[in-house]
Amino acid sequence: xxxxxSNTVNLCCLPQLxxxxxxxxxxxxxxxxxLGALADQRNPRRPxxxxxxxxxGPRSRIVDHNxxxxxxxRRQELDMLxxxxxxxxxxxxxxxxxxxxxxxxxxxxxxAPVWPDARPPITLPYILFVCAPLEIDEQxxxxxAASWAKDLALHLDYLSDLxxxxxxxxxxxxxxxxxxxxxxxxxxxKYIDLPCPTSRWEALKTLPSHVLQYWRAIGRxxxxxxxxxxxxxxxGLLAIPIAKIRGRFILANVESSFWRASGPAxxxxxxxxxxxxxxxxxxxxxxxxxxxTSQAYLQELMPPGAPRAYVTPATWLDEEWILSEAExxxxxxxxxxxxxxxxxxxxxxxxxxxVLLSAIKAAAAVGTNVxxxxxxxxxxxxxxxCVAAARALAGGARVTILDEVPFGEPFMRLLRRFDAVxxxxxxxxxxRVAYEALSQAVPVIxxxxxxxxxxxxxxxxxxLSPPNDVDRLAESFxxxxxxxxxxxxxxxxxxxxxxxxxxxxxxxxxxxxxxxALGEL
Numbered sequence: 001x002x003x004x005x006s007n008t009v010n011l012c013c014l015p016q017l018x019x020x021x022x023x024x025x026x027x028x029x030x031x032x033x034x035l036g037a038l039a040d041q042r043n044p045r046r047p048x049x050x051x052x053x054x055x056x057g058p059r060s061r062i063v064d065h066n067x068x069x070x071x072x073x074r075r076q077e078l079d080m081l082x083x084x085x086x087x088x089x090x091x092x093x094x095x096x097x098x099x100x101x102x103x104x105x106x107x108x109x110x111x112a113p114v115w116p117d118a119r120p121p122i123t124l125p126y127i128l129f130v131c132a133p134l135e136i137d138e139q140x141x142x143x144x145a146a147s148w149a150k151d152l153a154l155h156l157d158y159l160s161d162l163x164x165x166x167x168x169x170x171x172x173x174x175x176x177x178x179x180x181x182x183x184x185x186x187x188x189x190k191y192i193d194l195p196c197p198t199s200r201w202e203a204l205k206t207l208p209s210h211v212l213q214y215w216r217a218i219g220r221x222x223x224x225x226x227x228x229x230x231x232x233x234x235x236g237l238l239a240i241p242i243a244k245i246r247g248r249f250i251l252a253n254v255e256s257s258f259w260r261a262s263g264p265a266x267x268x269x270x271x272x273x274x275x276x277x278x279x280x281x282x283x284x285x286x287x288x289x290x291x292x293t294s295q296a297y298l299q300e301l302m303p304p305g306a307p308r309a310y311v312t313p314a315t316w317l318d319e320e321w322i323l324s325e326a327e328x329x330x331x332x333x334x335x336x337x338x339x340x341x342x343x344x345x346x347x348x349x350x351x352x353x354x355v356l357l358s359a360i361k362a363a364a365a366v367g368t369n370v371x372x373x374x375x376x377x378x379x380x381x382x383x384x385x386c387v388a389a390a391r392a393l394a395g396g397a398r399v400t401i402l403d404e405v406p407f408g409e410p411f412m413r414l415l416r417r418f419d420a421v422x423x424x425x426x427x428x429x430x431x432r433v434a435y436e437a438l439s440q441a442v443p444v445i446x447x448x449x450x451x452x453x454x455x456x457x458x459x460x461x462x463x464l465s466p467p468n469d470v471d472r473l474a475e476s477f478x479x480x481x482x483x484x485x486x487x488x489x490x491x492x493x494x495x496x497x498x499x500x501x502x503x504x505x506x507x508x509x510x511x512x513x514x515x516x517a518l519g520e521l
Contacts, residue, residue, distance in 0.1 A: 119511055122518070123160045124249075127221035129239055131230035133167040133196055134181070135174050142168075142191070143178035147316060147407045149186070154504060156185045158511040165217045168193035177406065192217045203232040210238065218243050223514075227253040228280055234259075237276075240283040249518070252287035254280075254297050255314060256429040258350075277301075289517050291510070293430045296450025310513055313455070315435040316503040321412050328441035328495050331416045332488045338371045338398075339481045341445065342418040344411075344433050347380030352424030352447060354382075355468055357389040359424070362474035364397035369481040372422075375402045375414065377433075415440040419487050420480055423456075425449050426467050435501055438494035443487055445476050461494030 135143045144152075155162055168191075181189065194213060197203040203210075210233055218224055224243040228236035236252060243250050259276035261269055281301055284290050290306070292298040293314040302309050323331065345351040360372055374386050383401070390399035405414050415421065421437035423446030430451030434444055438455070444462035446452055456462035463479070465472035480487060 119158065119508075119515055121158050121160045122223070122511070122514060124222040124518070125161045125163065125220060126159045126223045126225065127163050127165060127217055127248075128155065129224070129226040129235045130164065130166045131227070131235060133169055134164075134191075134193075135178060136168055136170045136193075137174050138170075138172055142181040142186075143174050144181055145177070145407075146179045149179040149181065150503070151316065152181070152189070153185055154507040156188060157507065161190075162188070163190040163192060163217065163220060165192045165214075166194060167196040169196050192220075197232055200232045207233070211242075214239055214242050215246075218246055218248055221248060223249045223251065223518075225251040225253065227255055228283075229256060229258065231258075234276070236283055237279050240286055244286045250287040251289045251291065251514070252284050253291045254284070254301065255293045257297070257427065260428065289513060291513075294428075294451040294454050296428060296454065300450075308517060310509075312506050312509055313435070313501060314430045314432050314451075315498070315501045315506060316432055317435055317439050317498070317501060318408075319502050319504070321409060321436075322439045322499060322502075323416075323441055323495060325492070325495070328492055331441065332491065335417075335419060335484070338369050339419045339484055339487070340371045340373065340417065341420050341422055341477065341480060342373050342375060342415065342442075343422040343424075344375040344377055344415075345380075345423075345431070346378050347374075347376050347382040347386060349382070350425070350427040351380075352426050352468075353386065355426070355470055355473060356422060356424045357386065358470045359473035359477060360389070360397050360399060361393060362470060363477040364393055366474070366478060368397065368478045370397065370477055372397060372399045373402055373418070374399065376404055412436065412440055415442050418442055419484060420445045420462075420491075422446060423452055424467075424473055425452060430455065435498050438491075438498045441491035441495040443490035443494055445473075445480060447473075455498075456494075461490050461497055463490075 130148070132144065132148050137143065152164070180186075192213065195206045195209060197206050218239065224239060226236050226239040226243075228234055240250055240252060257277075257280075259273045259280075261273050265273070284301055288308060290298075290302065290309040291312050292301070292309070293312065295311050298306075298309055298311060343356055345353075347353055363370065374390075376383055386399075387401055390401060393399055402414075405411050415437055420443050421433060423431055423434060423444055425431060425447050426449070428450045434446075434452060434455045437444055438461060444452070444456045444464075446456065446462065446464060447467040448458065448464040449467055452464065456464060458464040463476050465476055
């Protein structure tokens with residue numbers, strides 16, 4: 001994914017005169033970050049338990065954030081927990097919670113203490129920035145993807161006053177795959193619509209409008225929740241400095257690192273990535289609570305022992321989707337014929353598409369009893385490359401391009417048909433499909449990146465090779481074609497490893513961490 005350049009634009013080039021300079025979007029974001037850092041220096045956090053009042057809202061308390069809230073090493077169960085009003089339509093069941101302590105450099109998992117009683121909702125005005133655009137039809141009704149609607153409903157279970165800040169596009173012909181946000185529980189949502197720039201130049205032109213809208217949106221809330229995503233404007237680098245200047249409570253969430261080059265890159269691309277890395281670290285230090293989808297992100301972006309930093313893995317599983325042991329064995333018993341491998345991903349270079357196609361070609365040259373299927377998810381510009389590669393391999397490996405299946409139970413049924421899921425990722429993010437595959441007792445064959453290694457243990461519930469290593473990946477394909485029995489055992493072990501890693505548990509953990517940070521517990 002591209003990001004905003006930090007180069008300046010010369011408005012004129014007169015000889016022997018210094019031309020005036022118009023700062024780029026990246027430069028303005030950097031200046032805002034410095035202002036936020038200065039605000040943090042001038043207004044250091046007070047000692048624990050000191051109450052602070054705000055002219056804009058009720059009193060809130062800041063507790064001692066150095067206290068480790070995830071130091072319970074024994075798993076406890078939530079046997080009974082009332083379902084929230086917002087998620088009744090999905091009929092979720094109560095499940096166990098599991099949070100990883102991330103303030104320690106130890107890579108081992110440490111369980112979060114779990115209380116059987118319901119937690120109080122958060123009533124402070126909550127501003128949630130998301131980069132996924134909403135669609136607005138001619139009647140003014142709002143629509144979004146089913147997965148995002150599900151996530152928003154879970155937010156509404158514990159947030160009484162939620163405002164969604166996101167790009168929005170007006171359309172006369174919406175996609176039939178989208179879900180309405182006009183019925184309960186979404187009628188409680190408030191919205192602030194942002195422009196949708198499609199280029200860096202357009203982003204530069206609309207940046208003043210963005211800054212003004214961010215300023216006003218953050219002024220309406222007490223808690224600001226933002227991630228480091230969005231193209232061509234990185235939401236976190238813009239929202240966090242403004243929130244710090246305005247004295248808001250900041251929850252910063254790291255789910256990806258698009259600014260990092262995933263392969264050979266030009267010097268300007270590497271320089272741009274280094275700048276974004278530095279700015280991201282500064283913004284994270286300005287935050288009050290920092291969430292990461294992997295331990296690797298936390299260790300790379302935060303200093304050792306940093307307080308109020310936690311890992312909440314990227315899982316959107318519903319408990320009812322996760323197979324029982326008996327169902328998993330029955331699914332494996334039905335698999336026969338050639339070993340079938342599935343690549344389900346956005347078709348972009350960072351997902352390892354070219355590495356995958358090269359490895360398939362290498363395995364086909366040797367000969368393997370494997371069939372490959374490619375399932376595009378969302379947007380991606382490499383579908384034509386995949387189709388061309390499939391045609392070129394006719395007579396070698398069999399490659400099928402599938403139609404996209406809706407997320408949810410239909411996608412889980414698709415996963416169950418395969419012997420392994422392929423994740424040849426080049427980036428450090430943690431693909432949610434890893435959890436989804438293991439929930440169907442399907443092992444993972446992929447790259448040993450930071451995010452994937454924390455879900456998949458090579459030789460236990462999958463098989464990993466170094467990122468961007470075509471030969472090793474091809475060897476894994478050949479091995480899979482000869483070892484369905486081993487794949488079966490890996491899948492069953494993987495099923496046990498994700499039994500309690502559900503979407504609802506992730507939100508319960510966030511709710512718990514927020515309550516503690518706000519001094520409500």
